[in-house]
Amino acid sequence: MRGWTLGAACAAVLALLPGYVQAQARTDLVVGMQLEPPNLDPTASAAAAIAEVTLVNLYEALTRIDADGKVGPGLAKGWTVSDDQTTYTFTLRDTAKFHNGKPATSADVTFTLDRARAADSTNPQKAWFKAIADVQAPDPKTVVVTLSQPDGLFLFHMGLGAAVIMSAETQPTNKQAPVGTGPFKFERWIAGDRVILVRNPDYDGPKPALERVSFRFIADPAAQVSSILAGDVDTVPQFNTFEALPQFQNNPRFRVMTGVGEGETLLSTNNARKPFDDVRVRRALAHAIDRKTLIDGAMSGLATPIGSHFAPNRPEYVDLTNVYPYDVNKARALLAEAGYPQGFEVTLRLPPPIYARRSGELIAAMLAEAGVRVRIENLEWAQWLEKVFRGKDFDLSIVAHTEALDIEIYSRPDYYFGYKSDRFNALSAELERTLDPAKRKELYGSMQRMLAEDAVNGFLFQLPIVTVENAKLAGMWKNRPYQVNDVTGVRWQ
Amino acid sequence: MIAFLSRRLLTLAVTAWLATLLVFTILNVLPGDPALLMLGTEARPDTLAALRTQMGLDQPAVVRYLRWVAGMLTGDFGVSYTYARPVGALILERLAVTLPLAGFALVLSTLIALPLGLYAAARHERAGDWAVMAFGQVGIAVPSFWFAILLILGFAVQLGWFAAGGFPGWQGGAGPAVKALVLPAVALALPEAAILARVTRSAVLDTLREDYVRTARAKGVSAWALMVRHVLPNALIPISTVLGLQFAFLVAGAVVVENVFTLPGLGRLVYQAISQRDLIVVQGVVVLLAVLVVAVNFLVDVAYAVIDPRPRVET
Numbered sequence: 001m002r003g004w005t006l007g008a009a010c011a012a013v014l015a016l017l018p019g020y021v022q023a024q025a026r027t028d029l030v031v032g033m034q035l036e037p038p039n040l041d042p043t044a045s046a047a048a049a050i051a052e053v054t055l056v057n058l059y060e061a062l063t064r065i066d067a068d069g070k071v072g073p074g075l076a077k078g079w080t081v082s083d084d085q086t087t088y089t090f091t092l093r094d095t096a097k098f099h100n101g102k103p104a105t106s107a108d109v110t111f112t113l114d115r116a117r118a119a120d121s122t123n124p125q126k127a128w129f130k131a132i133a134d135v136q137a138p139d140p141k142t143v144v145v146t147l148s149q150p151d152g153l154f155l156f157h158m159g160l161g162a163a164v165i166m167s168a169e170t171q172p173t174n175k176q177a178p179v180g181t182g183p184f185k186f187e188r189w190i191a192g193d194r195v196i197l198v199r200n201p202d203y204d205g206p207k208p209a210l211e212r213v214s215f216r217f218i219a220d221p222a223a224q225v226s227s228i229l230a231g232d233v234d235t236v237p238q239f240n241t242f243e244a245l246p247q248f249q250n251n252p253r254f255r256v257m258t259g260v261g262e263g264e265t266l267l268s269t270n271n272a273r274k275p276f277d278d279v280r281v282r283r284a285l286a287h288a289i290d291r292k293t294l295i296d297g298a299m300s301g302l303a304t305p306i307g308s309h310f311a312p313n314r315p316e317y318v319d320l321t322n323v324y325p326y327d328v329n330k331a332r333a334l335l336a337e338a339g340y341p342q343g344f345e346v347t348l349r350l351p352p353p354i355y356a357r358r359s360g361e362l363i364a365a366m367l368a369e370a371g372v373r374v375r376i377e378n379l380e381w382a383q384w385l386e387k388v389f390r391g392k393d394f395d396l397s398i399v400a401h402t403e404a405l406d407i408e409i410y411s412r413p414d415y416y417f418g419y420k421s422d423r424f425n426a427l428s429a430e431l432e433r434t435l436d437p438a439k440r441k442e443l444y445g446s447m448q449r450m451l452a453e454d455a456v457n458g459f460l461f462q463l464p465i466v467t468v469e470n471a472k473l474a475g476m477w478k479n480r481p482y483q484v485n486d487v488t489g490v491r492w493q
Numbered sequence: 494m495i496a497f498l499s500r501r502l503l504t505l506a507v508t509a510w511l512a513t514l515l516v517f518t519i520l521n522v523l524p525g526d527p528a529l530l531m532l533g534t535e536a537r538p539d540t541l542a543a544l545r546t547q548m549g550l551d552q553p554a555v556v557r558y559l560r561w562v563a564g565m566l567t568g569d570f571g572v573s574y575t576y577a578r579p580v581g582a583l584i585l586e587r588l589a590v591t592l593p594l595a596g597f598a599l600v601l602s603t604l605i606a607l608p609l610g611l612y613a614a615a616r617h618e619r620a621g622d623w624a625v626m627a628f629g630q631v632g633i634a635v636p637s638f639w640f641a642i643l644l645i646l647g648f649a650v651q652l653g654w655f656a657a658g659g660f661p662g663w664q665g666g667a668g669p670a671v672k673a674l675v676l677p678a679v680a681l682a683l684p685e686a687a688i689l690a691r692v693t694r695s696a697v698l699d700t701l702r703e704d705y706v707r708t709a710r711a712k713g714v715s716a717w718a719l720m721v722r723h724v725l726p727n728a729l730i731p732i733s734t735v736l737g738l739q740f741a742f743l744v745a746g747a748v749v750v751e752n753v754f755t756l757p758g759l760g761r762l763v764y765q766a767i768s769q770r771d772l773i774v775v776q777g778v779v780v781l782l783a784v785l786v787v788a789v790n791f792l793v794d795v796a797y798a799v800i801d802p803r804p805r806v807e808t
Contacts, residue, residue, distance in 0.1 A: 121541070192590075192756075193756075218658065218755045222642055380768060385529050480545075
């Protein structure tokens, strides 16, 4: 009898608990990511995971880019641009402070920019800083940056991970114990498991609703799925086990958001190597690819087809998916015209991501229909970077180019596509000098058309950004215009 | 005894040296530049050169090898390229997960296997024996990573008794940490227990045929006392050999199970380090594992000497 009473009392207490928990909204968040950042300094390494934990949350840059890709104030509350568009005068937030209590001043900005452009700089995006001719700090809250020539993307780049502002004092230790000026500060890194950020009580801007954010690193796809199902993880902003989506879509506990990111997924083609130096061969490949079947088969129908190298959600985008419609007979005819009536044999070197491996199988089958026999070779990232990207030792490859607004890569002389076009280079140079949005849009349009017409690469699809999360969560971004997981506006309902 | 031990110690040293040579050569032949991997696709030649100098990669391979080995002799395993932390500290942090996990699994598999093996031997060719043998077959056939997924689905997703993975660290107290290791240890222990149960069964059966067992029976020793006092101690030699070998398998198996349960152990460290071409970390871990396996076998050899006096006499 006594046991029964005790049991009943326990049951009553337990029954009350969930109600108590629900009474006040949660203030903690667990974000699931696939890859662990190697360190927490986005100016030290190109790994996207570093910015995905720290950018906007922990570190701030001069500018801040919103969910639509628009540039707004960051650590700099405002700026003026000279008429010749080469001198930028930034005004920093008056009360901005680093997490160690020191005020954030123009000296820190000078240090950051000078370090990034120095001769011995190891900044992964050093090219963004190449136009900077001089950086001056006339007073503690003013920074004057002089460019050697106008740079249309300067303010955009100054909002990305490799441009975050750090102080000279903490820079050497930021890889392990990052100190920034953002609304969250670093608490702990349990290596191999999670990074924990906590709300910065001294932040001088709007305070986030969350008190504590953990970024958990779960590489195994099955483990990622079960950790969401078990409630260990609240949101996974880049979920890529697409075949597991139905169990979340059909469950009211979860929300699935499908957005677009910056990843133009290409059938990268070595334009410098036979037979791809012949535009007819490249056009034949374009006609041989059925994007709809590819997207349904490899991406569970979630990706958006593209016809050139540009993100479909941007205002400058031009739909060029019908320049070379799917037509196997046309592909065969073009190959015959180019001198390959019997087709030819090529190697397709694939990096590890699942989109590449799956698309590779389907592309090989599609090209076979047109008479192109494809041999697939799977590589690790390190091998891919060395052989394909740096060594240019490849026929075809499949990879998503995830840098934001990166169409200028086609004008680089040594880029691995091996594409050379003086007309394109002229357009790209003009774009770099142009700041007027309408003129830039026009130039972007011409560049997209040119790449599509030259069929430089097989333009496959824009990588989807799929978020799977607890349905009670609000404020995670649907689209991803650059590499970031902005949790400053996230809250529980 | 001393000559026996010193010969074993020499083997240990030579194995460790061979391991350093092998792992260094293989990793340096492997394509993939650690600096390029860190800086990514936007890297420029000047930044790459600056980083390679910073990382010491511009030195000739022989110099790098000698520096690395000399450093290890003084306890300095070098600094990780990607994590920018001392490799020794990184490894220690991860060993604090992998060693307890492997140890936990070893104890668990022994606790399951010894009674099962003894029981099967005592019930030789009867239903109990067949049942244990069947468990052994299934246990060996089922891969631990698949069993791990079943455990997660059952105990984490359905019942919610355990987290589906992750590790809270030892700082928060032993309770939560041990709890996080329960499912992984069970997943790891089951196949090992299956093997060990079969070995125990056959070792006990062999011992049961010995003359002194018949003598003991004739003296009227009870079945229980016979097993515990006369049979088990003599069956322990083959069992401890297998246990020693299994420890190496447990550490290797931990790599796979750690990935399924996302435990920050040595396995995950080396897996990440290989894909990030953090060569100095991979080198350190491989050498450490080689030493660990040789050292465990050394301990098993010493254990023989304790259990069975014959090897001592031979030398």
